[in-house]
Amino acid sequence: MIVPRFFLAIALPVLAAATSVLAVPALAQAGDLKGVVELFTSQGCSSCPPADAELARLADQGDVLALSYHVDYWNYRGWSDTLSSAASTERQYGYARTLRRKNVYTPQAVINGRDHVNGANETAIARTLDKLSAIGAGLTVDVSVESTDEGLSITIGPGKGKADIVAVYFDEQNKVEIERGENAGRTITYRHSVRDMETVGMWNGQTVNLKLPASVISAHPGRRCAILLQVVSPDGSPGRILGAARI
Structure with missing residues (x-):
């Protein structure tokens, strides 16, 4: 469904390097992932x-970092999405600017920050992931994340360009009983719904080793964490994702 809307002026929040970390040791690396799909x-x-x-x-x-962003522009249709946020809507409109689109729609899947398809089309998603990998537009920069009791250790490998290091906090799943609106009467289990994001560092093509204290991750109790290495335009619009890892 196409939902026309005026573009929002947005800027990704650049916050201090404070993120909460899971207490269980874990290691993840970009080589483990084919790409990033944001629904x-x-x-x-x-x-x-x-x-x-x-x-x-x-x-x-x-083998894909799958993230779900609940937008808020459907809330006026009789049901307020319990997982929605203005930040999710702003991120989608930021992608619209980056991809030179005049509107947004749901369900939209943005792949590696470089292309988009209908989020229900399994074949189109798979083909786009393969196409981007074939032309060198997959996850080309190694990103590794290790979580310990002391905090989070992030390593970004060498490459070309400049990008932000973004921590994404998401729920593993949420079961929602929808009482009104177009999906009234349905109970749906949502996976990997993003609840918060923050920029924790910058990368300029050189290897970066970044440590975040455990107090940062503990500010997001019960949530999982992923790291995106993402190009961001001067106006804050999200762009190409160069690497990613999840805890």
């Missing part, structure tokens, strides 16, 4: 449940 969805959109199911399948598949 823009809403509990109030009748076209979205098949895309939510596809996002869940990708999350279980394991």
Whole structure:
């Protein structure tokens, strides 16, 4: 469904390097992932449940970092999405600027910050991931993350360009009973819904070793964490994702 809307002036928050970390040791690296799929969805959109199911399948598949962003522009249709945020809507409109689109829609899947397809189309998502990898637009920079009791250690490998190091906090799953709106009466389990993001560092093509104290991750109790190495325009619009890792 196409939802026209005026572009929002946005800027990704550049916050201090304070992020909370999981207490269980873990290690992840960009080489483990084929790509990043970001789904823009809403509990109030009748076209979205098949895309939510596809996002869940990708999350279980394991070789893709699958993230779900619940937008808030459907909330006026009789049901306020319990996971929605203005920040998710702003991120989608930022991608619209980057991809030179005049509008946004749900369900939209943005892949590696470089292309988009209908989020319910499993074949299109797979083909786009393969196409981007074939032309060198996959995850080309190694990102590794290690979590210990002391905090989070992030290593970004060498490469070309400049990018932000972004921590993404998301829920493993949320089961929601939708009472009104286009999906009234349905109970849907949402996977990997993003609840917060913060920029924790910058990368300029050289190897970066970054340590975040455990107090930062503890500010997001019960949530999982992923790291994106993402190009961000001067106006804050998100762009190409060069690398990623998850805890």
